[in-house]
Amino acid sequence: MLENQDPATLKYVGKGALRAEGVEKMTGQAVYASDMVMPGMLYAQVKKSPHARAKILGIDVSKAEALPGVRAVLVGSELDYRLGLYVVDKDILAKGEVRHYGEAVAAVAADTLEIAKAAVDLIEVKYEVLPPILNHMDALKKDAPLVHPDLGTYDFVKAAFTPVPGTNIANLTKLRKGDVEKGFAESEWIIEREYTNPSVQHVPMETHVAIVQWKTGDDVTIWTSAQSPFTVRSLFCYAFKLPLNKVRVVIPHVGGGFGGKAGIHIEPLVACLSRKAGGAPVKFQATREEEFSLLPCRSALTYRIKTGVRSDGKIVAQKMSMYWDAGAYADYAVNVTRASGYSGAGPYEIPNAWLDAYTIYTNKPYGTAYRGFGHVEFFWGLERHMELVAQAIGMDSLEFRRKNALRPGSVTLTGEVISENSGNVLKCINEAAASIGYGSLSADEKAREKETGRKIGKGIAALHKAPAMPPFTATAVIIRMNSDGTVLVNLALTEIGQGSVTAYSQIVAERLKFRLDQVKVTVEKDTDRDPYDWQTVASKGIILTGNACILACDDLLKGAYETAGQILRAQSCDLDHDDTRVFVRHHPEQGVTFASIAVGYAYPDGNAIGGPLIGVGRYVAQGLSNLDKETGQGYPALDWTYGAHGIVVEVDPATGEFRILKIASIFDVGKAINPDLVRGQCIGGMVQGLGTAVCEGYIYDQEGHLLNPSFTDNKIPTSKDIPDEIDCAVVETPQLDGPYGARGVGEHPMISVAPALGNAIQHAVGAELLHMPIRAEDVWRAMRNSGPIDNWITKTPSGSCRSDPAARRHDPDHAITP
Amino acid sequence: MTRISLTVNGKRYERDVAENRTLLRFLREDLGLIGTKEGCGAGECGACTVLFDGLTVNSCMVLAVEADGRAVETIEGEAKDGKLSDLQEAFQKHHAVQCGFCTPGMIMSTRELLHRTPKPTVAEIKEGIEGNFCRCTGYQQIVEAVLDVSGQLEKKGELRHA
Numbered sequence: 001m002l003e004n005q006d007p008a009t010l011k012y013v014g015k016g017a018l019r020a021e022g023v024e025k026m027t028g029q030a031v032y033a034s035d036m037v038m039p040g041m042l043y044a045q046v047k048k049s050p051h052a053r054a055k056i057l058g059i060d061v062s063k064a065e066a067l068p069g070v071r072a073v074l075v076g077s078e079l080d081y082r083l084g085l086y087v088v089d090k091d092i093l094a095k096g097e098v099r100h101y102g103e104a105v106a107a108v109a110a111d112t113l114e115i116a117k118a119a120v121d122l123i124e125v126k127y128e129v130l131p132p133i134l135n136h137m138d139a140l141k142k143d144a145p146l147v148h149p150d151l152g153t154y155d156f157v158k159a160a161f162t163p164v165p166g167t168n169i170a171n172l173t174k175l176r177k178g179d180v181e182k183g184f185a186e187s188e189w190i191i192e193r194e195y196t197n198p199s200v201q202h203v204p205m206e207t208h209v210a211i212v213q214w215k216t217g218d219d220v221t222i223w224t225s226a227q228s229p230f231t232v233r234s235l236f237c238y239a240f241k242l243p244l245n246k247v248r249v250v251i252p253h254v255g256g257g258f259g260g261k262a263g264i265h266i267e268p269l270v271a272c273l274s275r276k277a278g279g280a281p282v283k284f285q286a287t288r289e290e291e292f293s294l295l296p297c298r299s300a301l302t303y304r305i306k307t308g309v310r311s312d313g314k315i316v317a318q319k320m321s322m323y324w325d326a327g328a329y330a331d332y333a334v335n336v337t338r339a340s341g342y343s344g345a346g347p348y349e350i351p352n353a354w355l356d357a358y359t360i361y362t363n364k365p366y367g368t369a370y371r372g373f374g375h376v377e378f379f380w381g382l383e384r385h386m387e388l389v390a391q392a393i394g395m396d397s398l399e400f401r402r403k404n405a406l407r408p409g410s411v412t413l414t415g416e417v418i419s420e421n422s423g424n425v426l427k428c429i430n431e432a433a434a435s436i437g438y439g440s441l442s443a444d445e446k447a448r449e450k451e452t453g454r455k456i457g458k459g460i461a462a463l464h465k466a467p468a469m470p471p472f473t474a475t476a477v478i479i480r481m482n483s484d485g486t487v488l489v490n491l492a493l494t495e496i497g498q499g500s501v502t503a504y505s506q507i508v509a510e511r512l513k514f515r516l517d518q519v520k521v522t523v524e525k526d527t528d529r530d531p532y533d534w535q536t537v538a539s540k541g542i543i544l545t546g547n548a549c550i551l552a553c554d555d556l557l558k559g560a561y562e563t564a565g566q567i568l569r570a571q572s573c574d575l576d577h578d579d580t581r582v583f584v585r586h587h588p589e590q591g592v593t594f595a596s597i598a599v600g601y602a603y604p605d606g607n608a609i610g611g612p613l614i615g616v617g618r619y620v621a622q623g624l625s626n627l628d629k630e631t632g633q634g635y636p637a638l639d640w641t642y643g644a645h646g647i648v649v650e651v652d653p654a655t656g657e658f659r660i661l662k663i664a665s666i667f668d669v670g671k672a673i674n675p676d677l678v679r680g681q682c683i684g685g686m687v688q689g690l691g692t693a694v695c696e697g698y699i700y701d702q703e704g705h706l707l708n709p710s711f712t713d714n715k716i717p718t719s720k721d722i723p724d725e726i727d728c729a730v731v732e733t734p735q736l737d738g739p740y741g742a743r744g745v746g747e748h749p750m751i752s753v754a755p756a757l758g759n760a761i762q763h764a765v766g767a768e769l770l771h772m773p774i775r776a777e778d779v780w781r782a783m784r785n786s787g788p789i790d791n792w793i794t795k796t797p798s799g800s801c802r803s804d805p806a807a808r809r810h811d812p813d814h815a816i817t818p
Numbered sequence: 819m820t821r822i823s824l825t826v827n828g829k830r831y832e833r834d835v836a837e838n839r840t841l842l843r844f845l846r847e848d849l850g851l852i853g854t855k856e857g858c859g860a861g862e863c864g865a866c867t868v869l870f871d872g873l874t875v876n877s878c879m880v881l882a883v884e885a886d887g888r889a890v891e892t893i894e895g896e897a898k899d900g901k902l903s904d905l906q907e908a909f910q911k912h913h914a915v916q917c918g919f920c921t922p923g924m925i926m927s928t929r930e931l932l933h934r935t936p937k938p939t940v941a942e943i944k945e946g947i948e949g950n951f952c953r954c955t956g957y958q959q960i961v962e963a964v965l966d967v968s969g970q971l972e973k974k975g976e977l978r979h980a
Contacts, residue, residue, distance in 0.1 A: 019910065021918075022918075023902065023910065025915050025918025026897075026909055027853070027897050027902070028851075028852070028854070028893035028894055028922045030918055032855075032919065034856070035852040204917070205855070205863065205865055205951065205953055205954075206855070253918065255855070256919060256953050256954055288858040288860065288863075431980040496917060497916035497917030497918070497954045498916070499913075499916070666980060672977060675977035675979075678977050679913070680916060682977070683956035683958045683959065684916060684954045684956040685956075687957065688953065710860065711858055711860070712860075716953065717957075718957075719947045719950075719961070720945065720948050722944075722957050722958060726958055727978065728977055729978035729979065730979060
């Protein structure tokens with residue numbers, strides 16, 4: 001949409017406008033859900049399971065109920081509601097059996113936080129501890145205990161998912177293209193490896209928080225830190241069988257989301273407490289420790305890839321098996337599996353492909369969406385694999401990537417033909433390589449190696465991602481004009497830090513030809529006031545909501561021209577406007593101000609026309625289809641954003657310690673609506689990707705207790721961990737159905753940082769890393785051809801994460817055929 | 819309960835507080851100064867950073883009674899007369915804020931750093947904000963903002979168009 005507009009004619013789009021809600025945030029005046037207090041509000045606390053898997057034999061709440069100031073105590077057996085985004089598998093409080101460490105078994109609402117904490121301590125739960133299923137590969141074995149024995153009775157979204165009753169498989173996504181065995185037969189080389197990564201935590205600085213008031217007559221108001229107001233509303237109403245107009249979801253400023261707040265989590269529990277407490281508003285905010293285990297994480301992955309390559313370096317066949325560790329509940333993990341499945345070969349053309357992707361239940365905190373939606377995880381394996389394949393066939397890995405990269409005419413795994421407008425991965429790869437001087441060391445770098453005794457290596461990794469969305473994904477925007485000619489823009493794409501409010505302000509100002517200061521996009525979201533938006537996820541906001549903004553502007557102007565045309569006695573087609581007036585194009589002196597028609601216009605004789613000017617823009621994603629369940633063929637992608645990272649790393653060959661000297665991140669964004677915001681996403685996402693790459697991950701003991709639910713034991717990057725030099729660049733191949741040609745880039749900077757680093761380390765010291773995160777000790781071990789420190793289940797809670805040999809297994813034939 | 823008397827952003831307050839009340843909850847819940855945020859409650863993330871007699875502390879790790887007779891400065895005191903401070907202007911100019919939840923603490927740490935070291939090097943800036951976690955920005959634009967406000971930024975960070 002408007003993708004070919006001459007940049008010279010653009011006043012705001014493509015320019016670095018300041019963050020619209022920046023001043024509020026800078027002064028501490030921005031109000032987040034965690035800052036909110038309601039009259040008569042109670043405070044909730046949750047009793048959590050200390051076991052990964054156990055039968056609940058009994059819960060005694062009598063002492064808690066007797067504590068003065070306690071207004072409600074809840075246990076699972078009182079509640080008959082089940083939740084689930086795609087597979088409806090989760091009780092609000094555990095019933096009968098707990099399925100992961102940290103799961104909620106009871107909850108309290110009390111006058112103060114202190115009383116609520118004391119009451120939770122007084123609740124006595126009797127458990128019969130059962131052996132947990134911790135390793136997702138074990139969970140696939142035929143004799144494995146079932147995390148959800150009743151899986152066959154659960155409701156699920158049948159168009160997209162395939163749970164396998166009687167197993168721990170929450171979903172199996174299949175993809176078949178060409179004839180993979182024939183491809184292998186034609187291959188000169190066949191290389192097979194397996195890559196792994198553990199679960200990680202999103203770490204939004206504001207933990208999950210909700211205030212819910214369940215008023216008499218089943219009118220419910222939810223104030224929450226969630227990302228997607230309409231998703232919270234629809235899933236809440238589904239669980240409680242309430243009409244959508246009975247539930248109002250309000251979202252103020254949000255202190256980071258990254259996908260962890262995309263679905264519905266604590267809101268139903270808090271709602272039940274409010275109802276039981278007689279309708280008082282109840283607030284619950286997760287502690288940082290609860291954020292790690294009561295709330296969801298990112299799934300662990302085991303990715304096995306077998307690639308057949310012709311003598312000239314062209315990939316002819318690839319067989320891919322993904323084993324996703326969902327944890328105890330399916331939540332978004334089944335859709336992560338689906339989206340990773342159809343993207344699983346990366347931005348490369350594979351003529352013959354076979355992929356099976358399993359979502360597997362285990363007794364661990366459950367996985368949900370996390371920035372990149374599976375791509376950060378599987379690109380670790382895929383782009384390490386491309387490196388190792390290139391090495392095995394004796395070809396430079398950059399050349400190998402170039403040879404196999406998608407280009408116009410290429411066919412994706414699902415049968416989509418790539419066009420000139422799809423974006424240009426080859427250009428991203430080339431730019432990343434050029435920026436880091438790939439392939440050789442500069443004189444300075446050579447001198448540095450000599451001086452320090454450390455080895456410098458350079459690595460590249462490419463990436464792609466499309467939004468994972470159903471075919472009817474839609475949004476709407478409403479623009480209302482005030483009587484002074486300023487406008488208010490309502491839309492439900494939540495501002496979680498990505499800068500959406502600013503970008504939409506720029507698009508609206510551009511399209512209306514108004515000044516930026518005339519446009520206000522509301523920050524707070526309210527399902528009773530704002531028009532529908534599917535979800536704030538998937539890097540789809542700029543395309544869908546951006547287009548709806550343009551359409552709403554056009555609709556607003558149409559109404560303004562209609563009124564102005566009557567007043568001026570001119571046809572709409574002869575009118576033009578600036579930021580204050582509508583006028584006759586060939587007689588600009590004949591005009592009316594927006595202010596004079598914004599809320600209606602009355603002639604001296606008393607006849608009146610118009611009325612408040614409102615513009616409505618509606619947009620629904622184009623060209624999407626559900627995928628065939630047997631072959632995975634179909635159209636899953638609204639758009640593809642391509643990119644590549646290049647990393648220069650310095651490694652100490654004696655210790656495995658390393659330092660990132662430079663990173664170059666290149667993305668084909670179609671059009672950078674606000675280059676400063678795009679740069680913010682690029683750097684912020686890249687550093688979050690570095691966290692995943694070098695230090696983050698859940699560590700469990702053999703009973704399934706999470707050992708590191710804190711910032712002391714689960715490090716995230718600090719200011720001292722960022723690369724010395726950062727180069728962010730964009731390629732702009734316009735997206736035909738993107739606003740001004742733009743496509744999304746919110747998630748992409750996080751993808752493929754880890755393999756770019758792994759590849760650079762391999763170039764420096766030859767370490768063949770198969771597991772991320774990459775810690776100094778992993779590099780050291782890999783340099784000595786030792787196995788990776790693999791599965792992050794440890795017998796030695798204090799000390800390293802070296803795995804128990806008994807828990808480490810590698811059995812390629814483990815998968816059962818459902 | 820203990821009676822305490824302190825100044826916050828130059829204003830005098832006298833309050834009765836429970837001995838186990840943290841300075842963070844005192845500021846947020848008793849004085850309504852919600853700009854100071856809680857990110858972990860364990861002294862690990864820096865979101866609750868305030869100045870305590872001019873030096874940064876994690877206010878979740880300080881008891882309100884310890885602030886008796888002291889001068890506390892919070893984010894609410896940073897903008898004066900309805901105008902952003904130079905430091906806040908620099909954060910805004912360089913997009914050193916995204917979700918904004920770490921921003922108040924980040925600004926307080928930076929404020930102390932600049933008091934101590936008016937022209938900090940890049941390494942000193944990174945050291946100075948090391949205790950303040952930011953999950954959104956990746957820190958680079960914060961470093962650029964601090965370089966700018968201290969008159970040391972050679973060139974504004976830009977997105978390159980390849």
